[in-house]
Amino acid sequence: MRSSIFLSYASEQSEAATHIELSLKGDGYSVFRDRTSLPPGESFDARIRTAIEESDLFIFLISRQSVSPGRYTLTELKFAEQKWGHPAGHVLPVLVEPVPKEAIPVFLRAVTILNPRGNVTAEVAAEVTRMTAPWWRRMLQPRRLVPTIAVMVIIVVVAWMGLPGYLERREQERQAAKLEKESQLKAESGDYTNAWKLLEQANAIAPGSSAVFEAQEGLAMKLLRNAGLSYFRGDRSYFEELVNRTLPVLSRGTSGAKAERLANLLAHMGWAEYLRERAGVGGLPPAQHYRHALEVDPRNVYGHAMWGFEILRKRGSVAAVAEAKEHFSAALESRREREYLRYLQISALLQTYTNVWIEDPEREKEAIRVANEMRINGETRPKGWGLGSFKGKLWSIYHFDVVTDDRLAPLLAALPPAEHLALFRWLFPEDDLEGDGAPSLFNFLFVLAQLQEQGGDRAGALASYRRLLSEFANKGYNSSRATKIVSDANAALKRLSS
CATH class of the missing domain: 1.20.5 (Single alpha-helices involved in coiled-coils or other helix-helix interfaces)
Structure with missing residues (x-):
């Protein structure tokens, strides 16, 4: 479909305009003239403005009359300027009679003005054909x-x-x-x-690849998160080697990262400093990185959680537990990485990264409350009994306070008895007492029976104490503590049967 053209002229050039209109229509163009094209009774200004808005090319016949102040041709030119902003490729000024340069509007002088040397109609038609030709055809001129x-x-x-x-x-x-x-x-x-070696190979093949860089950063952060939360002997060299391998990758990433990604990198750099401290090498304070991470991204999961861990690592007061809880709560609000966040929180409370067990009733009670919150919220139940396992960390509370000692009473203050019993059953299902690190059925029943008794489940407690005595007889336990447990079980049976 050929272009639509608006023809603007003063009434004194009506004859020239008519010739141009007929020529262009003969070439297949649609031409609008402000007088001949206006339907009777239609609003003049509105129709003119609409016609210019709908046109592809604006032809302006320059004469003394068309550029004189007060002429409607200048109004039409204003409408064209409002539509295109710049005349290039859209406006064709045609000088039909000599006019002083300064009298010609600046908008028209911004492009080359056609100054016909022969037939005005023919030269206008030729220029219109050139201006409306496809770009590739213009290139072939x-x-x-x-x-x-x-x-x-x-x-x-x-x-x-x-x-x-x-x-x-x-x-x-x-x-x-x-x-x-x-x-x-x-x-x-x-x-x-x-996995790390493969990414090093990828980086050697395509150095500078942003995809490889991000994959290295992601793996580096995962390796760091997996370290420093379990109690090992002789792990200093591993921590040092891990930090030396991952910290340069994280530092490289901070140069171009922004927002959440930058905050994630900064938080893990803080964790690397914690591991460096564990290795006895020293470095920057981890909290410095966590603070910077939260300045970049105030809701950052890792910045909050790792800072909460650091507070509990450095301070043992009740106020520290409350302050750390605020950071863990902020991290949990994101609903991301919940299993990791809970594992980090329990490890921080019980300090199982440097000790098998911490003798701190307040922290133990808080850990029990955290586990109960997980149960109530329907979060994933801890699985497995391996070295440093989530479930193993929680079982250590009952093992050292109840199985090997008689300190159940302080733990009972953590939760209402019935709720505590529900938590214990949720954490430690009896059909899941297998694997390295799992408690014996004898020890499990001793804790369960006492919680059942405290929780008002008299029949359940009687059954568990009796099973405990049977297990003692079958396994032939002879330690002094086992003997003490059996004595307590017999006393409980007598008490509950009366």
Whole structure:
């Protein structure tokens, strides 16, 4: 479909306008003239403005009359200027009679004015054809053909010269992406050593790849989070090696990261400083990084949780427990990484990263309340009994306070008895007492029976005490503590049976 053209002229040039209109219509263009095209009774200003808005090209016949102040042609020109802003490619000024340059509106002088040397109608039609021709056809015009060919030759030569390098980069990116995928699978299976090596290979093949950088950062943060929460002997060298490997990756990432990603990197850099401290190497205070992380992202999960851990690591007061709880609560509000956050919170409260057990009733009670909150909220129940396991950390409370000693009373203050019993059953189902680190049925029944008794489940407590005595007889326990437990069980049976 040919372009729509608006023809603006003074009434004194009506004859020239008519010739131009007929010529353009003969070439297939739609032409609007402010007088002949206006339907009777229609609002003049509104129709003129609409016609200009709908036009593709605006032709202005320049004469002494059309540029005189007060003429409606200047109003039409104003409408055109409002539509296009700049006349290039949209406005064709045509000088139909000599007019002083200063009298011509600035908007028209911003482009080349057509100054016909022969037939006005023919030259206007030719210029309109040129202006409305497709870009590729304009490039084929004689005056543009040679420069166009030259530019195209240059582009082809440059592209050809750069093609081998481009293809090589594409192959490097493909290989790096393949190694990155293999690394992800290794990490998911727990083979972090080879996962890291694969990313190092990917980085060597495609140095500077943002995808590889981000994969390295993600794995580095995961490796750091997995370290420093369990009690090991002789782990200092591992911590030092881990920090030396991961900290440069995180530092590199901070140069271009923003918002949450930057805060995540900063928080894990703080955790790396904690591990460096554990290794006896020293470094920056971890809290300095956590504070910076929360300045960047005030709701950052890792910044809050790791800072809460640091508060409990450095201070043992009741006020410290309350302050740390605020940070953990802020982290949990995100509803992300909940299992990790709870594991971190329990580890911080019980300090199981440096001790098998901490003799601190207040922290133990808070850990029990945290576990009960998990139960009530329907969070994932801790699984497994391996070294440093979540469930093992919580069982240590009952093992050291109840099984190996007689300090159940302080723990009972953590929760109402019936609720405490429900928590114990949720945490330690009897059908899940298998695996390294799991308690014996004998010890389990001793704790369960006492909680049942305190929780008002008399029949359940009687059954558990009797099963305990049977287990003692079957296994042949002979330690002094086992004997003491049996004595307590017999006393409880007598008490509950009366």
